Amino acid sequence: MAIKTMIKWPKKISRSLVEQLIRAEKDPQKALVIFDAAAAEYANGYKHDHNTFGLMISRLLSANQFRPAEDLLNRMKDEKCKITEDTFLSICRAYGRVHKPGEVIRIFQKMKEYDCEVTPKSYVTVFSILVDENQLKVALKFYKYMRQMGIPPSVVSLNVLIKALCKNSGTMDAALQIFHEMPSHGCSPDSYTYGTLINGFCRLKRISEAKELFAEMGIKGCLPSVVTYTSLIHGLCLSNDLDEAMDLFEEMKEKGIVANLYTYSSLMDGLCKGGRCSQAMELLDIMTTEHLQPNTVTYSSLINGLCKEERISEAVELFDRMKLRGLNPDAVLYGKIITGFCDAQKFHEAANFLDEMVFGRISPNRLTWSLHVRINNTVVRGLCKTEANRAFQLYLSMRTRGISVEAETFDLLLNCFCKKGDLHKAARIVEEMVLDGCIPSETTWSTILRGFSDRKKVWETAELELVELVDKFTESH
Numbered sequence: 001m002a003i004k005t006m007i008k009w010p011k012k013i014s015r016s017l018v019e020q021l022i023r024a025e026k027d028p029q030k031a032l033v034i035f036d037a038a039a040a041e042y043a044n045g046y047k048h049d050h051n052t053f054g055l056m057i058s059r060l061l062s063a064n065q066f067r068p069a070e071d072l073l074n075r076m077k078d079e080k081c082k083i084t085e086d087t088f089l090s091i092c093r094a095y096g097r098v099h100k101p102g103e104v105i106r107i108f109q110k111m112k113e114y115d116c117e118v119t120p121k122s123y124v125t126v127f128s129i130l131v132d133e134n135q136l137k138v139a140l141k142f143y144k145y146m147r148q149m150g151i152p153p154s155v156v157s158l159n160v161l162i163k164a165l166c167k168n169s170g171t172m173d174a175a176l177q178i179f180h181e182m183p184s185h186g187c188s189p190d191s192y193t194y195g196t197l198i199n200g201f202c203r204l205k206r207i208s209e210a211k212e213l214f215a216e217m218g219i220k221g222c223l224p225s226v227v228t229y230t231s232l233i234h235g236l237c238l239s240n241d242l243d244e245a246m247d248l249f250e251e252m253k254e255k256g257i258v259a260n261l262y263t264y265s266s267l268m269d270g271l272c273k274g275g276r277c278s279q280a281m282e283l284l285d286i287m288t289t290e291h292l293q294p295n296t297v298t299y300s301s302l303i304n305g306l307c308k309e310e311r312i313s314e315a316v317e318l319f320d321r322m323k324l325r326g327l328n329p330d331a332v333l334y335g336k337i338i339t340g341f342c343d344a345q346k347f348h349e350a351a352n353f354l355d356e357m358v359f360g361r362i363s364p365n366r367l368t369w370s371l372h373v374r375i376n377n378t379v380v381r382g383l384c385k386t387e388a389n390r391a392f393q394l395y396l397s398m399r400t401r402g403i404s405v406e407a408e409t410f411d412l413l414l415n416c417f418c419k420k421g422d423l424h425k426a427a428r429i430v431e432e433m434v435l436d437g438c439i440p441s442e443t444t445w446s447t448i449l450r451g452f453s454d455r456k457k458v459w460e461t462a463e464l465e466l467v468e469l470v471d472k473f474t475e476s477h
Helices: 002-006 015-024 030-039 048-060 066-078 085-097 099-112 122-132 136-148 155-167 169-185 191-203 205-219 225-238 242-254 261-273 276-290 296-308 311-326 331-343 347-359 369-386 387-398 407-420 423-435 442-453 458-475
Strands: none
Touching: 015 030, 015 048, 015 311, 030 048, 030 225, 048 066, 048 085, 066 085, 085 099, 099 136, 099 331, 122 136, 122 276, 136 155, 155 169, 155 407, 169 191, 191 225, 205 225, 225 242, 225 261, 242 261, 261 276, 261 296, 276 296, 296 311, 296 331, 296 407, 311 331, 331 347, 331 369, 347 369, 369 387, 369 407, 387 407, 387 423, 407 423, 407 458
16 A cells, blocks of 8 residues: 555556556566556546556566466456456466476366467467476377367477477487378478477487488478577587588578577587587687677586696686686586596696685585595595695595595505604594495505504504504494
8 A cells, every 4th residue: 555655646547557657666566556556546437457457467477476466367357357368378378487387287277267268379388388398298188189179280289299299209200200291281391390300300319310301491491590500510519420510500600590609509519529629619719709608508518628638727717717707617617627637637736626616615416426526536646646735634624524535545545644654644544434434455454554663662552543443343343
């Protein structure tokens, strides 16, 4: 009501004014107050129509406020306001956007209950949402229901059916069959039909069939879109046909079709995996001159490729450029840089990046756990050769963060500190090794004994400590 009193309503309110006020209000709940206030102010004259109702429902749906939106549907029915098909479909699309296909079906079924005419457009829209949500069994059942209800095949509905069948390798041939049968239904395949099939074949690495369809498009006068070109370029890269992929990229530009981020990313990823990072870096320069900003996936492909080619300094430079653009590297990308340094035997630099990960609060999760274990253990083992104290500090950090220490890492740490004569650290490592349930090998015990025997003054203490450790180990097992 506070908003109601703030608005200076004119003597005669118009629907265009109400729509203007609703659009201007950023908060959907406050917009709803304005919507209610308009009707309350002019209870004996003004009434909302399907346009103002539809706009308010749209505002609520944009904020995922589904219940208030559906309440307005009931209000429209009570006020005998015509409910259009588009109003229902806007709710269906909103539920699809938040991955609730069951709610999409429920809203669709309510259309007849509200005396709303259900046209083929509604059937195809719901069918498309189900396919996009990968509810393929439900989608195909819904398609059969469409046919039973007398909805005739159309280019749009058959395109959605082909898209559904292209999502599964086992039904790809069925998709091709539907494509060939389209003319018998009075439907000519369009660019979308061809693009969907080409993408499906490329995903399954059936490149020759994708290329045949691509060539057929030109003969039939169907112009390939940037999506179609990108799908085929991606497929050629997956098959390591990099020269052909580059030729297709050049052809695309000659025809005036502007490459998008995914086109460049697919091509650069293929080039990097094929050991052609220099060519990929040239594409990065072209991409940025065309005002296309690379994303994390693009940088990840390039950094991985540069690390594989042992161009670690260039990889780090690119890594820094990525951060300057406000893109946050994840554990996988840090892992690639750290692995690159380890492969180059630069363990000090690798340890610096591990520290950066820790300070950046990039912690292990279910998906990255094995990666964290691998890179931490690798860096500790490498540091044992040159920076024993830093190796020990990283080892302690691993234990604090709950990252598993591998048997080989324990052995190298023990060997390192026994040789240095740092028996205090060696004894601690042995104790923690035993507590972790890691069985010291005969070689490890010999290393420890030699380390302690070289220090005659502490031999008796060492012997007692070893006996105690063996007892602990025996008790725990």
